Amino acid sequence: MSEVMExxxxxxxxxxxxxxxxxxxxxxxxxFFRLQQEAKxxxxxxxxxxxxxxxxxxxxGNSVEMVVAFLACTYIQAPVVFLNTxxxxxxxEKQCQAADVDLLLTSTYYRSKAKQLSTTSYTFNQIRxxxxxxxxxxxxIKMEGLCxxxxxxxxxxxxxxxxxxxxxxxxxxxASALNLGLLxxxxxxxxxxxxxxxxxxxxxxxxxxxMPVYLLERFDEQIVHQAIIDKGVSIVSVVSVTCxxxxxxxxxxxxxxxxxxxLLGGGPAPQPLLEKARALDVPIVQTFGMTETSSQIxxxxxxxxxxxxxxxxxxxxSASLEIRKNGKQAAVNEIGEIVVRGPMVTDxxxxxxxxxxxxxxxxxxxxxxxxxxxxxxxxxVVDRRSDLIISGGENIYPAEIEDCLLSMPTIAxxxxxxxxxxxxxxxxxxxxxxxxxxxxxxxxxxxxxxxxARFKIPKQIFFTDVLPRxxxxxxxxxxxxxxxxxxxx
Amino acid sequence: MSEVMExxxxxxxxxxxxxxxxxxxxxxxxxFFRLQQEAKxxxxxxxxxxxxxxxxxxxxGNSVEMVVAFLACTYIQAPVVFLNTxxxxxxxEKQCQAADVDLLLTSTYYRSKAKQLSTTSYTFNQIRxxxxxxxxxxxxIKMEGLCxxxxxxxxxxxxxxxxxxxxxxxxxxxASALNLGLLxxxxxxxxxxxxxxxxxxxxxxxxxxxMPVYLLERFDEQIVHQAIIDKGVSIVSVVSVTCxxxxxxxxxxxxxxxxxxxLLGGGPAPQPLLEKARALDVPIVQTFGMTETSSQIxxxxxxxxxxxxxxxxxxxxSASLEIRKNGKQAAVNEIGEIVVRGPMVTDxxxxxxxxxxxxxxxxxxxxxxxxxxxxxxxxxVVDRRSDLIISGGENIYPAEIEDCLLSMPTIAxxxxxxxxxxxxxxxxxxxxxxxxxxxxxxxxxxxxxxxxARFKIPKQIFFTDVLPRxxxxxxxxxxxxxxxxxxxx
Numbered sequence: 022m023s024e025v026m027e028x029x030x031x032x033x034x035x036x037x038x039x040x041x042x043x044x045x046x047x048x049x050x051x052x053f054f055r056l057q058q059e060a061k062x063x064x065x066x067x068x069x070x071x072x073x074x075x076x077x078x079x080x081x082g083n084s085v086e087m088v089v090a091f092l093a094c095t096y097i098q099a100p101v102v103f104l105n106t107x108x109x110x111x112x113x114e115k116q117c118q119a120a121d122v123d124l125l126l127t128s129t130y131y132r133s134k135a136k137q138l139s140t141t142s143y144t145f146n147q148i149r150x151x152x153x154x155x156x157x158x159x160x161x162i163k164m165e166g167l168c169x170x171x172x173x174x175x176x177x178x179x180x181x182x183x184x185x186x187x188x189x190x191x192x193x194x195x196a197s198a199l200n201l202g203l204l205x206x207x208x209x210x211x212x213x214x215x216x217x218x219x220x221x222x223x224x225x226x227x228x229x230x231x232m233p234v235y236l237l238e239r240f241d242e243q244i245v246h247q248a249i250i251d252k253g254v255s256i257v258s259v260v261s262v263t264c265x266x267x268x269x270x271x272x273x274x275x276x277x278x279x280x281x282x283x284l285l286g287g288g289p290a291p292q293p294l295l296e297k298a299r300a301l302d303v304p305i306v307q308t309f310g311m312t313e314t315s316s317q318i319x320x321x322x323x324x325x326x327x328x329x330x331x332x333x334x335x336x337x338x339s340a341s342l343e344i345r346k347n348g349k350q351a352a353v354n355e356i357g358e359i360v361v362r363g364p365m366v367t368d369x370x371x372x373x374x375x376x377x378x379x380x381x382x383x384x385x386x387x388x389x390x391x392x393x394x395x396x397x398x399x400x401x402v403v404d405r406r407s408d409l410i411i412s413g414g415e416n417i418y419p420a421e422i423e424d425c426l427l428s429m430p431t432i433a434x435x436x437x438x439x440x441x442x443x444x445x446x447x448x449x450x451x452x453x454x455x456x457x458x459x460x461x462x463x464x465x466x467x468x469x470x471x472x473x474a475r476f477k478i479p480k481q482i483f484f485t486d487v488l489p490r491x492x493x494x495x496x497x498x499x500x501x502x503x504x505x506x507x508x509x510x
Numbered sequence: 511m512s513e514v515m516e517x518x519x520x521x522x523x524x525x526x527x528x529x530x531x532x533x534x535x536x537x538x539x540x541x542f543f544r545l546q547q548e549a550k551x552x553x554x555x556x557x558x559x560x561x562x563x564x565x566x567x568x569x570x571g572n573s574v575e576m577v578v579a580f581l582a583c584t585y586i587q588a589p590v591v592f593l594n595t596x597x598x599x600x601x602x603e604k605q606c607q608a609a610d611v612d613l614l615l616t617s618t619y620y621r622s623k624a625k626q627l628s629t630t631s632y633t634f635n636q637i638r639x640x641x642x643x644x645x646x647x648x649x650x651i652k653m654e655g656l657c658x659x660x661x662x663x664x665x666x667x668x669x670x671x672x673x674x675x676x677x678x679x680x681x682x683x684x685a686s687a688l689n690l691g692l693l694x695x696x697x698x699x700x701x702x703x704x705x706x707x708x709x710x711x712x713x714x715x716x717x718x719x720x721m722p723v724y725l726l727e728r729f730d731e732q733i734v735h736q737a738i739i740d741k742g743v744s745i746v747s748v749v750s751v752t753c754x755x756x757x758x759x760x761x762x763x764x765x766x767x768x769x770x771x772x773l774l775g776g777g778p779a780p781q782p783l784l785e786k787a788r789a790l791d792v793p794i795v796q797t798f799g800m801t802e803t804s805s806q807i808x809x810x811x812x813x814x815x816x817x818x819x820x821x822x823x824x825x826x827x828s829a830s831l832e833i834r835k836n837g838k839q840a841a842v843n844e845i846g847e848i849v850v851r852g853p854m855v856t857d858x859x860x861x862x863x864x865x866x867x868x869x870x871x872x873x874x875x876x877x878x879x880x881x882x883x884x885x886x887x888x889x890x891v892v893d894r895r896s897d898l899i900i901s902g903g904e905n906i907y908p909a910e911i912e913d914c915l916l917s918m919p920t921i922a923x924x925x926x927x928x929x930x931x932x933x934x935x936x937x938x939x940x941x942x943x944x945x946x947x948x949x950x951x952x953x954x955x956x957x958x959x960x961x962x963a964r965f966k967i968p969k970q971i972f973f974t975d976v977l978p979r980x981x982x983x984x985x986x987x988x989x990x991x992x993x994x995x996x997x998x999x
Contacts, residue, residue, distance in 0.1 A: 025851075026828055026830075026852075027830050029827075032827055033827075035824050035887050036811070036824055036827065037811075037813075195684050195688075198687060198688065198692060199687065199692070202691075202692040202693060203687060203688070203691040203692045204691060204693065205691055229688065229827065230688065322525070322526075324526075335524050335525055338518075338521055338525065338718065341515075341516050362514075363515075384513075384514070398524050
């Protein structure tokens with residue numbers, strides 16, 4: 022790879038200035054040219070308070086002004102630290118310190134939250150009111166340069182700042198295009214937060230591909246549904262629970278023909294969901310990826326979707342994937358840790374030497390996720406290693422039990438974790454969101470008995486109105502464990 | 511870029527083993543799996559006589575066995591030196607020495623030619639008869655590794671071996687996909703020789719994209735026409751003269767809708783050709799590229815085709831382009847040398863230090879071609895610098911005069927060069943292939959007078975049955991000069 026490229030937005034504007042860059046349900050329509058002009062203007066105002074190499078935190082919900090602020094930072098060559106708006110002030114404070122944030126930019130909405138922090142903060146509006154500095158902005162990008170940092174989504178409870186270099190974002194966009202193809206009619210809907218890789222990567226793909234992004238403030242099934250039905254959206258990135266809600270809403274309708282891909286990430290997909298999608302002709306592309314891989318690194322292609330239901334497919338072109346057990350490559354169908362390699366994989370966590378030593382080995386990144394490959398090399402993600410339940414020496418994968426629970430039409434959502442047990446070491450317990458008020462624990466146990474080995478049947482079942490999920494709607498099993506601890510202690 | 515990737519063909523086979531890789535008009539149908547199996551088998555036989563790092567010459571016309579031999583060489587990590595079958599034994603001998611060829615592989619057809627050379631040679635058949643060595647083939651590719659070498663097409667008369675590293679081929683395939691898009695229904699017809707980058711790059715794109723290649727032994731307008739009409743071909747790479755022949759053949763017919771791109775390279779396109787294509791709804795994508803840039807580096811996108819007729823567009827995403835005059839960036843619309851940069855650009859000619867010093871400056875490659883950029887940055891290629899005619903201090907671009915000649919319906923082909931003149935320094939002379947026997951020199955001069963400045967009107971006009979073209983059908987103006995020299999002395 023050449024060390025230097027023209028700034029991606031400048032290049033895009035040279036190629037297709039008047040093409041649509043961002044569209045919102047509120048009716049905003051931004052061309053790449055306008056996006057560039059606004060980003061450069063913002064950069065020249067931002068230059069009053071920030072400069073090259075400064076770490077700029079962004080605390081904001083999805084909006085075009087957030088995109089403009091991010092792009093402005095790329096023009097002044099300041100890495101952006103994306104902060105999760107759902108966190109408490111205390112948690113954000115900690116992350117700002119961990120990532121050496123020099124300056125915070127925030128939307129008006131999060132202004133008061135930002136004011137609680139020790140880092141100096143400005144709202145986007147405040148920056149816009151500053152003088153326009155007469156500086157010349159660099160027209161190129163150093164591919165080795167640090168573009169952004171994000172904290173891992175924290176379903177395991179420990180947050181580390183993943184460094185994304187320009188080369189990682191580039192390789193991710195390229196690998197995705199080689200996999201999904203690239204149509205001049207594509208429009209990708211972004212409803213994941215931009216402070217997560219699943220959101221930000223769509224913005225960068227839009228610029229690199231010259232593709233419009235349909236940007237939502239947050240996931241809203243009605244808006245997403247409508248966007249697919251009559252706004253020309255052809256690709257949507259979802260996680261299991263949001264996918265389920267969309268299918269529920271679809272009812273007996275069908276999506277239009279130009280809708281070609283529902284990219285399903287964020288953890289193993291429940292079998293019943295995949296079967297439902299299949300019945301409704303919804304083109305699900307199951308993916309495996311994480312912040313560290315700059316979004317997808319493995320996907321199941323459409324033409325294998327039916328044959329390999331439940332698989333996350335193969336590593337994308339340019340990436341590689343292996344299953345390791347006890348430091349060696351696992352056998353076919355043997356469960357082990359998923360390790361990956363490729364130009365989209367981060368080269369490390371910011372200032373976390375110990376974590377880096379533990380997670381990176383000879384060019385491979387150890388994901389901490391468990392899975393296996395079948396005889397054709399298709400990846401099946403089983404679970405996060407940290408979520409594995411070991412009961413009487415038997416491995417129990419929470420996702421398997423959740424699948425079983427979700428196959429009951431009366432259950433809307435389910436989460437399973439292990440709790441300590443004096444006899445078995447650990448035993449599984451389940452949290453269930455009912456769809457039908459009459460459902461009892463006995464009904465559930467009866468359902469499981471005919472489908473699961475005895476040791477896999479949840480020893481306790483708790484009904485709840487909502488399950489703990491992070492900002493991308495991924496189930497947070499460590500929160501379920503906390504609930505139990507709080508209940509018991 | 512990650513230093514290592516899985517071998518591209520292995521990766522492709524993991525992703526889509528049963529997809530069609532190569533199809534021929536003779537009815538051959540090869541899947542990626544078969545291609546891989548044959549290439550690996552050939553590699554294990556080739557290992558009897560060759561090993562890693564050896565330079566393997568290939569002298570062959572286009573065929574699947576030639577593709578297999580090339581891929582086999584990638585498996586044993588031996589760079590391939592592609593040799594032009596049209597050259598004399600003497601010329602090939604010289605190239606083999608220049609590129610340090612250790613061993614020559616050849617088709618049966620070129621066996622006797624190969625036997626004249628001092629390098630040891632084997633036919634593909636002879637290799638296939640060797641024992642299969644039980645060696646394990648590397649499953650990865652080093653992106654910095656040397657994949658292939660080709661001699662520049664030699665329209666200027668001096669041949670240098672361009673080194674193509676895997677990273678160059680990769681970047682070229684990626685940039686092309688980002689530009690043209692990538693459809694699951696794509697099928698690219700290759701009729702340029704595989705020993706030229708315009709041919710080989712299609713084979714590599716096929717593997718990287720998972721796209722079938724329709725492989726022809728050579729350009730044949732009937733076969734190409736038929737392939738577009740009813741073999742599902744969606745993209746064809748052509749040069750001006752082959753494009754013209756196809757349009758001639760099209761008559762009042764129209765290509766089917768799935769045919770989406772006639773990629774026109776190999777030099778500035780004559781205006782009349784572009785206008786004819788426009789009238790026939792043929793989607794011409796004009797490109798600028800050369801062996802040194804691993805195929806296209808600039809293209810004019812479809813949506814600008816009508817607005818910027820005659821332009822080669824912008825440098826592809828990841829590449830950059832500038833016009834230099836007297837060492838400085840030229841002004842808008844000012845003609846200068848085209849210089850380019852990007853990951854698809856070679857890092858040099860093999861063992862030609864002096865040429866490298868002259869052609870590479872601070873990461874930029876000086877193409878030797880002349881052109882200008884308009885106010886929107888669109889590139890217009892004017893001519894090869896070496897073909898420029900300077901007459902009485904005025905610059906004359908042969909292509910401009912050729913355009914003028916070709917706008918006469920009675921002229922089929924035209925070539926213009928400068929000859930020494932005691933008064934003007936140089937004056938233009940023209941070689942013309944008539945379409946109508948009755949055409950006279952006077953007719954032509956009369957036609958030119960109303961369209962060209964006086965000093966641009968050819969001082970002599972020669973009628974000929976055929977113009978000298980290289981294996982990609984590019985006009986060889988230096989040959990025209992030789993004709994005149996021979997005639998004069």
